[in-house]
Amino acid sequence: MARNERGKIIVEGNAGNNIGGGLSGGEIIIKGNVGQFCGIRQNGGFIYIGGNAERAVGVEMSKGDIVVCGRIRFFAPGFEFANEEVDININGMQINGEFLKFVGDYAIKRNPKGKLYALKEKNLGLIEPELYECYEGYRYDGGIKALLNTGSTVVQGEIIKGGKKFTEKYVKECAVCYIHPKDYVHLGEPEYVNVISEDKKSCITLKAIPDDSLQEGTVFIPRSIWANIVIGSYTESMGSPLYKGCYVYVEPVKEKAEILTAEEIMKKIYG
Structure with a gap:
């Protein structure tokens, strides 16, 4: 439930993605709690989050200004730690507690004036990396619930431009799932994994590769086409998933695995 009070929107419960995008006042x-990208491109105004931020x-x-009283997961790298503040007051709203103050986003502007306050007791890992951990419970007995990122690789681009999508080389490059080493160990160091969509309606078997360049809890x-099987259909009103x-x-896959080729996927799943 949300209500508007003369330039103020109050959400009594949780909110979704992109809340306050482009807010200027x-x-x-x-x-x-809030979903992903809360306050994206914010250029003014104030956002208060009483729970966790994705x-x-x-x-x-x-x-x-943004204040987060819960835990921040997957913090944007363009913020710089400034100092610690106690019992902050923004726009006449008194918020008690010890907060870590960050300034940003330096990834988008040389001298940003954005201020992000994170409750210290919930976010010590943001200034002491050895204490950082994802939300409790993303690992479970026999698997993990991970944040999926996708993107094109250099080798993949070379294969595509050569018109060789239906080759073994393309399968080896794309039918893979990169996993943080600690998550990989939790899964039992499998050769192959099943990646299952959040609604559990779709599944694809991929080769598992540990990669310490990832954050824990991400793959x-x-x-x-292999990634397309498990990404959501929600488009954020932008026309693209x-x-x-x-x-x-x-x-983990405990039995003999079958990696489908792009052609097999087209025939078996989309055909």
Whole structure:
């Protein structure tokens, strides 16, 4: 439930993705959790989040204030730690507690004026990386619920431009799932994994590859027909599915695995 009070929007519970995108004034008070990209491109105003914030809160903001009283997951790298503040007051709203103050987003602007406050007791990992951990419970017995990112690789581009999508080389490059080493160990160091869509209606078997360049709780699949099987259909009203940031379940394959070729996928799943 949400209500508007003269330039102030109050959400009594949780909110979805892209809340406050492009906000330039006013206030948004969210008493629960928010999804991904809350405050994206914010250029003024104030956003209060009483619960947790998912991926990239405040990303590309240049001005304004965001306060997060829960845990931030997958923090945007363009924010710089400034100092610690106690019992902050923004727009006449008194918010008690010890907060970590960040300024950003330096990834989008040289001298940003955006300020992001994160409750210290919930977000110590943002300034002490050895304490960082994803939300409790993303690992479960026999699998993980991971944030899926996709993207094109250099080798994949070379294969595509050569018109060789139906080759073994393309399968080896794209029918893979990169996993953080700690998550890979939790899965039992499998050779293959099943990647299952969040609604559990679709599943694809891929070769598992540990990769310490990823954050824990995330996996990467080259943007291809294999990734298309498990990404969500929600388009954020943009006409294109969310190729980065949807959730999937990843579980080890304990029996002999079958990796489908692009042609087999077209015939078996789309045919």
